[in-house]
Amino acid sequence: MGMEKWGLLFSLFLSLTSFSLITASGHRVCIIGSGIGGSSAAHFLKSYSLSPSLEISVFERREKVGGRMATVELAGDTFEAGASILHPKNYHALNFTELLGLGRRGDNDDSWFGVWDGKGFVFKTMPPCQWVVLKKLASFFNSLLMFGRYGFSLLRMQSFTLSAVANFLKYYEDSRPIFESVEEMLKWAGLYGLTTQPLQVELEQAGLSDRLISELVTVIMRINYGQDVNISGMAGAVSLAGSDSGLWAVEGGNWQMAAGLIDRSNASLFLQEEIMSISNLGDYYELNSTKGNSYHCNITVVATPLDELNISFSPPISIPKRKLQHTHATFVRGVLNPGYFGLKSISEIPNLVGTVEVPDLPFSSISVLKEYSNEDKAYKVFSRVPMNDDLLDLIFSVRKEVVRINWAAYPHYEAPEIFAPIILDQLHLYYINSFENAASTMETSAVAAENVARLILSRLSSSLINESKGYVGTSISQERMHVDDL
Numbered sequence: 430m431g432m433e434k435w436g437l438l439f440s441l442f443l444s445l446t447s448f449s450l451i452t453a454s455g456h457r458v459c460i461i462g463s464g465i466g467g468s469s470a471a472h473f474l475k476s477y478s479l480s481p482s483l484e485i486s487v488f489e490r491r492e493k494v495g496g497r498m499a500t501v502e503l504a505g506d507t508f509e510a511g512a513s514i515l516h517p518k519n520y521h522a523l524n525f526t527e528l529l530g531l532g533r534r535g536d537n538d539d540s541w542f543g544v545w546d547g548k549g550f551v552f553k554t555m556p557p558c559q560w561v562v563l564k565k566l567a568s569f570f571n572s573l574l575m576f577g578r579y580g581f582s583l584l585r586m587q588s589f590t591l592s593a594v595a596n597f598l599k600y601y602e603d604s605r606p607i608f609e610s611v612e613e614m615l616k617w618a619g620l621y622g623l624t625t626q627p628l629q630v631e632l633e634q635a636g637l638s639d640r641l642i643s644e645l646v647t648v649i650m651r652i653n654y655g656q657d658v659n660i661s662g663m664a665g666a667v668s669l670a671g672s673d674s675g676l677w678a679v680e681g682g683n684w685q686m687a688a689g690l691i692d693r694s695n696a697s698l699f700l701q702e703e704i705m706s707i708s709n710l711g712d713y714y715e716l717n718s719t720k721g722n723s724y725h726c727n728i729t730v731v732a733t734p735l736d737e738l739n740i741s742f743s744p745p746i747s748i749p750k751r752k753l754q755h756t757h758a759t760f761v762r763g764v765l766n767p768g769y770f771g772l773k774s775i776s777e778i779p780n781l782v783g784t785v786e787v788p789d790l791p792f793s794s795i796s797v798l799k800e801y802s803n804e805d806k807a808y809k810v811f812s813r814v815p816m817n818d819d820l821l822d823l824i825f826s827v828r829k830e831v832v833r834i835n836w837a838a839y840p841h842y843e844a845p846e847i848f849a850p851i852i853l854d855q856l857h858l859y860y861i862n863s864f865e866n867a868a869s870t871m872e873t874s875a876v877a878a879e880n881v882a883r884l885i886l887s888r889l890s891s892s893l894i895n896e897s898k899g900y901v902g903t904s905i906s907q908e909r910m911h912v913d914d915l
């Protein structure tokens with residue numbers, strides 16, 4: 430074959446593998462990541478613009494959408510493996526489930542928990558009761574037990590959390606501006622101060638006792654963020670809110686929110702397409718994938734933490750260094766060993782074992798996910814280091830199946846937090862996960878994505894904006910906020 434023919438074939442190959450995603454008169458938005466951040470960005474862009482010339486593509490390196498909203502199969506049952514609970518005031522998530530016709534299931538409010546310090550249980554609530562009247566009595570008795578141990582500090586903890594939640598609710602108000610930086614976003618809601626001090630300092634200033642901070646608050650931080658009370662006040666407040674009552678999850682898996690939102694926004698979804706480079710070529714960005722494909726887009730949205738990724742940017746971008754906290758989630762079907770906890774019977778071990786900060790304590794929490802019988806349960810263990818077989822053999826007397834996941838879970842929070850820009854290059858390269866340094870949850874990702882969607886539309890020509898809705902978008906119904914506030 431002559432050289433010309435090779436050349437012809439080569440350019441044919443290039444044209445087949447380089448997809449120009451820019452339509453003649455429209456705009457192509459490329460979103461990297463199909464978690465709740467990427468999927469809600471697609472959703473808000475589509476619903477706030479309604480311009481037929483706005484096309485959205487979502488790239489996902491895995492074979493399934495959802496990112497850290499993922500499920501795990503354990504001995505024939507499916508459980509949440511990552512993000513599992515939502516707060517009753519997570520209004521975007523509530524709206525998504527309604528919009529997508531998804532079911533919701535409540536979290537077990539009367540769950541039986543104990544605080545383990547490596548030698549014994551320093552505190553335990555009452556075991557659950559099947560009888561409704563006794564259930565109410567047990568719940569009253571548990572409140573007394575808690576009050577007996579932690580006193581009025583409990584009320585101060587509640588008011589600290591309520592005040593942070595109330596400030597966060599401002600992001601659903603009609604009057605919310607469009608923010609160009611995370612600092613601006615947090616300052617407007619009165620939350621920035623919380624990111625500048627450790628939680629411990631915030632709580633001491635709020636008058637909480639040392640005992641409450643070193644026990645209950647520490648347990649909650651270790652469960653929700655795998656970290657201690659040196660976490661920033663903001664991440665701490667969000668984590669405390671995650672122990673409120675009325676928590677819920679999407680029936681069948683939270684990942685369905687991402688799947689539904691991408692589908693509903695008519696975005697083109699590219700699965701198993703890992704983006705390895707993003708280059709600004711003047712009029713457009715060129716995205717190259719590890720499969721050798723190229724995509725051209727006017728606007729690029731990064732909807733994944735960049736900290737442990739190898740995406741190369743041209744020209745290079747500059748973001749502050751951030752360590753991610755790894756959480757090892759170990760799922761076990763079997764039964765705990767009462768002897769490990771210094772107990773005689775399995776029925777004495779609470780359904781949720783939280784832990785305090787003690788050196789060498791090998792796990793952060795152990796919770797029962799499902800009880801098949803007294804001697805056969807499904808458990809989730811969170812730890813900062815991997816749980817090897819020898820360790821599991823000490824903690825469990827029966828192990829039928831084990832599934833291990835090492836999550837690059839969330840930022841390692843350190844006050845004062847420093848935030849990466851939302852607009853990475855002053856042009857049209859956006860970063861949703863810069864907000865994760867404030868807090869990492871499904872809802873905070875959705876709130877950050879909604880702001881990015883409005884920012885994109887506000888910086889584009891007015892022809893793209895749906896005149897009836899405007900890029901201000903529709904905020905959460907004030908009626909819902911009012912009713913839920915009762």
Ligand SMILES: Cc1cc2nc3c(=O)[nH]c(=O)nc-3n(C[C@H](O)[C@H](O)[C@H](O)COP(=O)(O)OP(=O)(O)OC[C@H]3O[C@@H](n4cnc5c(N)ncnc54)[C@H](O)[C@@H]3O)c2cc1C
Binds near residue numbers: 462872
């Ligand atoms: C163990 C654990 C428990 C948690 N519990 C809760 C909880 O109970 N409640 C709660 O609200 N939050 C919880 N969280 C936090 C929550 O999961 C996250 O804050 C949220 O899901 C982040 O969503 P995201 O879309 O920003 O990122 P991700 O979900 O991480 O999505 C990013 C996506 O981008 C993809 N990607 C990465 N690089 C590339 C690339 N180069 N090309 C293409 N695709 C790429 C990834 O595969 C991923 O799918 C938990 C997290 C963990 C790990």
